[in-house]
Amino acid sequence: MARATQKAAPPPAGAHAAAETLRIEDYALLGDTFTAALVGKNGSIDWLCAPRFDSGACFAALLGGPENGRWRIAPAGEIRAVSRRYRDGTLILDTEFETETGAVVVTDFMPLPSSEDEVDIVRIVRGLRGEVPMRLEAVFRFDYGHVVPWLRRRPYGLQAIAGPNALQLWSPVELSNQDFTTTAEFTVREGQSTPFSLCWYKSHRPEPPVQHPEVLLECSARWWRDWSARCTYSGPWTDAVQRSLITLKALTFSPTGGIVAAPTTSLPEEIGGVRNWDYRYCWIRDATLTLYSLLSSGYTEEAVAWRRWLLRSAAGRPEEMQIMYGLAGERRLPELELPWLKGYEGSRPVRIGNGAQEQFQLDVYGELMDALHVARKYNVEPDAEAWRMQTVLMRFIAGKWSEPDSGIWEVRGPRRHFTHSKLMAWVGVDRAISGVEQYGLEGPVEVWRTLRARIHDDICRNGYSAKRNSFVQHYGGDDLDASLLLMPTVGFLPPSDPRIIGTVEAIARELTVDGFVQRYRPETGVDGLAGGEGAFLPCTFWLADALALLGRQDEAAEIFERLLNIRNDVGLMAEEYDPRARRQLGNFPQAFSHIGLINTAQNLTLAQGPAQRRASDAKTGPA
Numbered sequence: 001m002a003r004a005t006q007k008a009a010p011p012p013a014g015a016h017a018a019a020e021t022l023r024i025e026d027y028a029l030l031g032d033t034f035t036a037a038l039v040g041k042n043g044s045i046d047w048l049c050a051p052r053f054d055s056g057a058c059f060a061a062l063l064g065g066p067e068n069g070r071w072r073i074a075p076a077g078e079i080r081a082v083s084r085r086y087r088d089g090t091l092i093l094d095t096e097f098e099t100e101t102g103a104v105v106v107t108d109f110m111p112l113p114s115s116e117d118e119v120d121i122v123r124i125v126r127g128l129r130g131e132v133p134m135r136l137e138a139v140f141r142f143d144y145g146h147v148v149p150w151l152r153r154r155p156y157g158l159q160a161i162a163g164p165n166a167l168q169l170w171s172p173v174e175l176s177n178q179d180f181t182t183t184a185e186f187t188v189r190e191g192q193s194t195p196f197s198l199c200w201y202k203s204h205r206p207e208p209p210v211q212h213p214e215v216l217l218e219c220s221a222r223w224w225r226d227w228s229a230r231c232t233y234s235g236p237w238t239d240a241v242q243r244s245l246i247t248l249k250a251l252t253f254s255p256t257g258g259i260v261a262a263p264t265t266s267l268p269e270e271i272g273g274v275r276n277w278d279y280r281y282c283w284i285r286d287a288t289l290t291l292y293s294l295l296s297s298g299y300t301e302e303a304v305a306w307r308r309w310l311l312r313s314a315a316g317r318p319e320e321m322q323i324m325y326g327l328a329g330e331r332r333l334p335e336l337e338l339p340w341l342k343g344y345e346g347s348r349p350v351r352i353g354n355g356a357q358e359q360f361q362l363d364v365y366g367e368l369m370d371a372l373h374v375a376r377k378y379n380v381e382p383d384a385e386a387w388r389m390q391t392v393l394m395r396f397i398a399g400k401w402s403e404p405d406s407g408i409w410e411v412r413g414p415r416r417h418f419t420h421s422k423l424m425a426w427v428g429v430d431r432a433i434s435g436v437e438q439y440g441l442e443g444p445v446e447v448w449r450t451l452r453a454r455i456h457d458d459i460c461r462n463g464y465s466a467k468r469n470s471f472v473q474h475y476g477g478d479d480l481d482a483s484l485l486l487m488p489t490v491g492f493l494p495p496s497d498p499r500i501i502g503t504v505e506a507i508a509r510e511l512t513v514d515g516f517v518q519r520y521r522p523e524t525g526v527d528g529l530a531g532g533e534g535a536f537l538p539c540t541f542w543l544a545d546a547l548a549l550l551g552r553q554d555e556a557a558e559i560f561e562r563l564l565n566i567r568n569d570v571g572l573m574a575e576e577y578d579p580r581a582r583r584q585l586g587n588f589p590q591a592f593s594h595i596g597l598i599n600t601a602q603n604l605t606l607a608q609g610p611a612q613r614r615a616s617d618a619k620t621g622p623a
């Protein structure tokens with residue numbers, strides 16, 4: 001049985017049941033709108049940060065090995081087949097294991113509604129056929145696998161405690177403890193049910209009471225189904241859109257409305273490579289597209305919360321505005337490496353924090369201007385404050401638009417005059433002018449009109465290559481960049497303009513690998529990083545959007561279907577995809593990719609989807 005033990009060095013990996021390497025797409029998401037967990041097809045929860053998305057992980061096997069923390073419940077013997085699915089309209093996962101002696105289903109979920117002080121995970125094992133010997137293995141660690149806690153036997157099961165963190169494992173079966181690993185063996189027969197629950201809480205607080213798993217299951221199912229019922233999208237891709245919306249909701253930090261780019265850090269953009277970043281923060285850039293996806297699907301409340309998060313986070317002097325913030329708008333997100341973690345399939349370093357936070361990325365000012373414009377257009381909230389912010393931002397854009405920056409891809413090479421950055425500066429000015437022209441707000445509109453024309457002219461002269469008949473990645477260069485697919489979407493030029501057609505076709509021809517779009521060619525060294533990366537899924541959605549705007553609906557739909565096909569078995573997508581190895585890459589699941597899915601589905605279904613609406617907002621430049 002579990003007993004009090006003393007802290008010691010983490011045991012070697014060999015002390016645990018060998019871990020198979022799971023692909024990124026072998027994971028499914030659990031979440032409670034405060035934090036999230038990833039559970040693998042093998043029944044192992046390999047990632048959980050508590051109490052918030054950006055807290056230290058208590059299960060970090062995803063980026064190391066079982067010795068860095070995990071919680072597995074699976075058949076003890078050979079598994080013949082595994083299948084899984086979310087219950088309709090929920091984030092409640094059923095994983096079915098088929099064995100020689102029978103079949104069981106493990107139901108995993110994080111109960112809702114939840115609170116900031118506790119994080120719960122419930123796992124209910126039910127026998128479907130025959131009888132199945134099961135094994136539980138729990139390796140509790142804190143601080144990303146670094147801290148080995150004390151384990152104490154408790155009447156309900158086990159408590160793990162170290163520093164500010166405590167976990168309680170509630171178990172109806174006997175637990176054993178050896179080498180800082182907790183195990184249990186039990187058998188489940190047809191019709192039987194064996195529930196477990198795990199609760200993270202603040203170690204200085206009293207132990208939380210254990211709640212009944214079946215009651216939590218019922219409440220959580222109701223909570224998700226009520227939420228999903230608010231979706232207004234209906235069309236050929238309703239299930240896919242709903243799954244992406246649920247994912248987006250699970251990536252939302254409910255106390256503040258901030259949406260994290262992904263719940264993970266350091267899942268690699270290249271297996272074995274160094275492009276491993278922490279995405280557990282909120283990016284301003286992703287805001288406009290997020291707003292469109294929420295508003296056009298009926299989720300006004302979430303859009304309001306996200307807009308309020310934006311206003312609070314970006315408040316202050318524009319020169320101090322950041323491109324990303326913490327969940328509550330925190331500004332300091334220092335980038336650190338965690339040398340004790342060997343990285344996903346050896347992809348090192350594992351990083352927490354994100355150095356891109358300090359970069360100057362001109363496009364985010366335009367993104368913020370556009371997001372506030374969209375919110376005004378949809379009449380999201382009374383908005384005097386937003387307009388005040390926009391006029392201040394306009395002064396900043398006017399003074400800074402001609403400077404080089406690090407761009408949408410947050411390159412770690414030298415700053416450049418990225419065409420997309422200038423494009424978004426143009427968008428910022430254009431939306432300010434709309435504030436005056438369409439909404440009667442006050443501002444120096446003549447000065448802004450002159451500025452808009454100047455930026456437009458600058459982009460057309462310096463960001464366009466007549467030789468290539470395409471806009472290019474940065475001034476003075478010849479390379480392409482998939483961010484330029486947004487040119488028709490933001491309304492810079494009409495989709496029928498030959499320069500736009502040329503750009504979309506050049507990207508489709510030269511940046512596409514087996515039908516998936518790369519954001520740029522890393523081998524040019526523009527990003528200052530070693531190695532390469534996969535195709536970027538949001539950019540592939542943007543290609544579909546651009547083609548739809550060009551009236552090439554069939555091609556757009558073909559790309560969209562291709563994207564749907566590479567979602568994993570439970571409808572989730574990472575940021576990138578390796579078309580040759582046919583596997584997902586990068587942080588997972590990625591909000592930007594799911595936002596792309598929602599918006600493109602709407603673009604292909606509605607007469608006026610988000611892309612058409614965004615394009616028609618702008619005063620497009622001379623054709």
Ligand SMILES: OC[C@H]1O[C@H](O[C@H]2O[C@H](CO)[C@@H](O)[C@H](O)[C@H]2O)[C@H](O)[C@@H](O)[C@@H]1O
Binds near residue numbers: 277278285
């Ligand atoms: O690979 C380079 C950069 O990758 C990350 O940024 C990407 O994700 C952001 C969030 O979705 C997105 O806004 C940005 O456009 C993407 O390039 C990473 O966070 C950066 O640190 C890294 O340099």
